[in-house]
Amino acid sequence: MKVSVALCTYNGEAYIEEQLTSILHQTHAVDEIVICDDGSTDNTLKIISSLELPNATIHTTESQLGASANFQKAVNLCHGDIIFLSDQDDVWHPDKVEHTIAYFTNHPDKQVLFSNGRLVDDTGNSIEDKTLFYCVGMNKKARKMFDNDMGLDLFIAGNRATGASMALRNTFPYLHSFIDYCHEYIIHDYAISLLALTEGELGYIEDPLIDYRIHPTQQIGMGSYIDSPLGIHTRHIVPTATIIKHHAYPQELVHRARMVAWREQNLHRWFAPLSIFLNISDYIKTYHHHALGTALGDFNQWFSSRCRLSRR
Numbered sequence: 001m002k003v004s005v006a007l008c009t010y011n012g013e014a015y016i017e018e019q020l021t022s023i024l025h026q027t028h029a030v031d032e033i034v035i036c037d038d039g040s041t042d043n044t045l046k047i048i049s050s051l052e053l054p055n056a057t058i059h060t061t062e063s064q065l066g067a068s069a070n071f072q073k074a075v076n077l078c079h080g081d082i083i084f085l086s087d088q089d090d091v092w093h094p095d096k097v098e099h100t101i102a103y104f105t106n107h108p109d110k111q112v113l114f115s116n117g118r119l120v121d122d123t124g125n126s127i128e129d130k131t132l133f134y135c136v137g138m139n140k141k142a143r144k145m146f147d148n149d150m151g152l153d154l155f156i157a158g159n160r161a162t163g164a165s166m167a168l169r170n171t172f173p174y175l176h177s178f179i180d181y182c183h184e185y186i187i188h189d190y191a192i193s194l195l196a197l198t199e200g201e202l203g204y205i206e207d208p209l210i211d212y213r214i215h216p217t218q219q220i221g222m223g224s225y226i227d228s229p230l231g232i233h234t235r236h237i238v239p240t241a242t243i244i245k246h247h248a249y250p251q252e253l254v255h256r257a258r259m260v261a262w263r264e265q266n267l268h269r270w271f272a273p274l275s276i277f278l279n280i281s282d283y284i285k286t287y288h289h290h291a292l293g294t295a296l297g298d299f300n301q302w303f304s305s306r307c308r309l310s311r312r
Contacts (some may be wrong), residue, residue: 001033001080001081001082001101001104001107002031002079002080002081002082003028003029003030003031003032003080003081003082003084003097003101004030004031004032004033004034004078004079004080004081004082004134005018005023005030005032005033005073005078005080005084005086005137006034006036006071006074006077006084006085006086006097007020007023007034007035007036007074007086007087007088008035008036008038008067008070008071008074008086008087008088009034009035009036009037009038009040009044009045009048009087009088010037010038010039010040010044010064010070011040011042011044012040012042012043012044012088012089013040013042013043013044013047014089014122014163015088015089015090015213016044016047016048016088016089017047017051017090017221018089018091018293019086019088019090019092020033020051020053022050022091022093022094023092024053024093025085025094026092026094026095026096026097026098027094027095027097027098028068028095028097028098028101029097030055030074030097031055031080031086032055032056032067032078032079032080033053033055033056033057033058034056034057034059034074034103035056035057035058035059035074036059036061036070036071036073036074036077036227037058037059037060037061037303038061038065038066038067038070039060039061039062039063039064039278040066042285044088045058045060046149057077059073059074059077061073061287067187067188068179068182068187068188069179070176071085071163071188072176073177075168075175075176076176079168079170080165080170081169081170082100082101082104082167082168082169082170083167083168083169083170083175084096084097084100084166084167085163085166085167085168085189086164086253087163087164087272089213090117090164090210090212090213091120091210091211091212091213092209092210093208093209093210093211095209096115096209096210099115099205099207100113100115100167100205100209103203104167104169107203109200109201110169110201110202110203111168111169111171111172111173111196111199111201112161112166112167112168112172112192112193112196112201112202112203113166113167113168113202113203113204113205113209114160114161114162114165114166114167114193114202114203114204114205115165115166115204115205115206115207115208115209116132116133116138116165116204116205116206116207116208116209117131117132117162117165117176117208117209117210117211117212118131118132118208118210118211118212119131119132119135119211119212119214120211120213120214121213121214122213122214124211124213127214132162132165132208132212133160133206133210136158136159136160136161136162137158137160137161138204142160143204143206147252148206148290149200149290149310150294151196151197151202151291152197152198152252152253152256153256153260153262155190155193155194155197156237156240156241156244156256156257156260156261157237157240157260158237158240159189159190159193160193161189161190161192161193161202161204161214161258162189163187163188163189163192164210165212165282168192168194171201172184172192172196172201173195173199173269174191174192174195174196178191178192178195179191180248181195181247181248181249181304183192183247184245185239185240185245186240186243193248194244194249194253195249195253197253198249198250198252198253221256237261237264238261238264238265239257240257241257241260241261242261244257245257245258245261249283250262255282255285255286256286258310259282259283259286259287259308262279263298267298267301267302267305268302270306272298272299272302273299276295276298276299276302280295282293300309
């Protein structure tokens with residue numbers, strides 16, 4: 001498999017050399033590095049140009065595109081069978097490419113892959129042994145939900161896949177159009193994940209394959225979730241579902257988003273059991289062979305909440 005890296009930069013002089021060095025020193029060599037700079041005003045480009053980067057191309061832009069559009073540009077310029085997305089400020093573990101290639105080889109049905117990562121500070125020191133999966137709520141319970149074909153519900157509640165850990169096959173149907181599904185609240189990695197999930201084409205590796213750097217100058221990232229993991233919040237569900245329902249997403253995702261939003265808004269209400277019964281046809285249409293189990297799970301959630309309220 002030919003391996004490409006789509007690396008986006010913007011004022012990344014502090015960490016870009018370390019990141020590129022880690023990409024070059026993989027146990028499975030990369031064949032191509034496509035670097036798209038989004039108008040850096042510091043020494044980022046000078047540092048990149050000073051390095052010996054075989055099979056690397058550098059592309060600049062006259063006006064800033066923003067992170068999502070810049071990644072779409074970088075991906076469009078890649079020629080590999082597998083395309084890795086890369087931020088400018090992380091460090092790849094030496095076996096990242098090797099593990100990713102092995103996963104895709106063993107899972108021919110998967111088009112997109114994301115992995116865990118070790119959180120480090122601006123000096124590269126581990127942050128309280130926390131990981132990317134901890135921050136995004138991809139805990140054991142969430143992974144079990146994902147593995148049981150409930151990944152769409154999980155992701156509609158909030159993105160669990162970090163772009164810096166992602167790799168895509170060049171046969172992914174939305175490879176050259178994921179930017180069309182981005183929104184103010186749905187950036188490139190979230191859009192890619194949702195689109196891949198509609199066809200069951202998203203996979204994950206539980207092991208950390210990168211050091212994900214948290215620092216004050218990062219453009220986008222997980223810094224705000226270190227002390228408040230995404231997985232414990234449900235306030236993301238209804239706004240995300242609304243965006244999905246009003247944009248040109250696949251119908252399967254629209255059905256699921258509508259159902260997840262309805263459940264979030266209604267399962268705490270006293271008439272929820274009646275609503276579940278009246279909506280059983282929607283459960284069947286949305287969850288197929290998981291319909292009965294999901295409906296019973298929702299009833300159990302409602303019953304448990306009523307019991308907690310009665311004890312107060």
